[in-house]
Amino acid sequence: MTVSGPPYQRIAADLRRRITGGELAPGDRLPSTRQIARDWNVALATATKVLALLHAEGLVRARPRVGTVVAGAPEPAPSAGAGAGQPAGGSRQSRTGTEHELTRQRVVRAGIEIADTEGLDGLSMRGVAARLGVSAMSPYRYVDGKEHLVVLMADEAYGEEGYPDAPPPDWRAHLELVGRTLWRLHRRHPWLAQVTPLTRPLPLANLATHADRSLAALDGLGFTDAEMLDRQILLYAHVQGLATHLESEARAAATSGLSDEEWMERQGPAMDAMVTSGRYPTFGRVLGTLTETGYDLDLDALFELGLGYLLDSVAADSARRQRGAAPA
Incomplete structure (x- = not known):
């Protein structure tokens, strides 16, 4: 019809x-x-x-x-006289409501x-x-x-998750909590990574809550205020930097119509040519090995890896500061 x-x-x-x-x-x-x-x-x-x-x-x-996506148990299509021609929102009366x-x-x-x-x-x-x-x-x-x-x-999105009134007593656990909370929010809303550039921060009250918790965790480790802010920004940048790929991945899938696997298959010949060209010996060897053994790019695992490196650096810098030396 x-x-x-x-x-x-x-x-x-x-x-x-x-x-x-x-x-x-x-x-x-x-x-x-x-x-x-x-x-x-x-x-x-x-x-x-x-x-x-x-x-x-x-x-x-x-x-x-x-x-x-299609919802479960779809209802029969409405008849021509029962709403099929109505705009979203229904009749004028329901629209007014x-x-x-x-x-x-x-x-x-x-x-x-x-x-x-x-x-x-x-x-x-x-x-x-x-x-x-x-x-x-x-x-x-x-x-x-x-x-x-x-x-x-x-x-609104940054305010979807908060923190307990009593923070973890250990600074590292406190910063881990902040980092993982921010990562969950960016995973839930990938577009967040596009909204708040580091060089032009927005005065978002709920984002400031996360920043305040980061700074509270760093306070007392021997850093100056500027050094504390640098490390708080690095933590946020780590989350934001990886999260930009969540949005890019979703946009690429929507515009190309290809899954990650399909896209990689299309890149296979070009990748093989790079590996066998001899121009990139180490890259070629690593990529060739991983082609045989398999490798999954896991952003969650990369987030945890980077978070660990960042917190190890904070711990080392704090120890230097407490010995009277400047942080690296």
């Missing part, structure tokens, strides 16, 4: 048919907004409305770092949900409005625009 109406309704009807017909099973990933825009030749805002409509119908759900219930918190959480699945490139004020089922201008009553929204989203 051909569905008339705006493009987003026609695209949603096609995806809805594939879901209710079993072609897309629960847990299967739907096309991202970028894929929808490319495959159907529509704007990103239109693609966002497609997923928002299916989300409002309960057919799909967001899964962080995976994307939009949603408008009245709109808050800054809901706008911010909707932005976080979109960024978690689509990245910051897929975030737009229109997309937030579509997800909430309100008019395109409604979110502007609570935030000034996308830039302001991203700042509020970052502050």
Whole structure:
């Protein structure tokens, strides 16, 4: 059956048919907004409305770092007279009720949900409005625009985890707690790594909580205030630096449509040529060995490795300071 109406309704009807017909099973990933825009030749805002409509119908759900997936036990497709042609948010009456219930918190959480699945490139004020089922201008009553929204989203995300009132008595355990807490937050929200550059820090109250805990752990180890701040920044930079690859990986998978394994297979011939060229003897030997034995790039393991090196350096510098020597 051909569905008339705006493009987003026609695209949603096609995806809805594939879901209710079993072609897309629960847990299967739907096309991202970028894929929808490319495959159907529509704007990103239109693609966002497609997923928002299916989300409002309960057919799909967001899964962080995976994307939009089919929800369990999809309901039958609505009939033409029972909502199939309605915009996200339903009738005018229900839309008005949603408008009245709109808050800054809901706008911010909707932005976080979109960024978690689509990245910051897929975030737009229109997309937030579509997800909430309100008019395109409604979110502007609570935030000034996308830039302001991203700042509020970052502050909200950094506040999702706190610390016990009584910190670990050992400075190392205290810093480990801060580092691992920040890593979990960045893993949950990979886009965070793009929001707060080291050279232009944002005054985020919840991020300051993590910085304060880092500095508290370093206090009393013999460092000057500047030396303490340097080490706090290094800890954050370690988390942020690795986390940038989480966002890049998700973006590359969305734009290329290739899994990590598929991408590596395509790079195989070029990698083999480098290994056998003789121009990079040590790199070639190591890569050749690992090709035989296997190697998985594990960002969690690299985070722990780097955290250990960083804390070992803090311990060594503190011991030098307490002996009266300057830190290395």
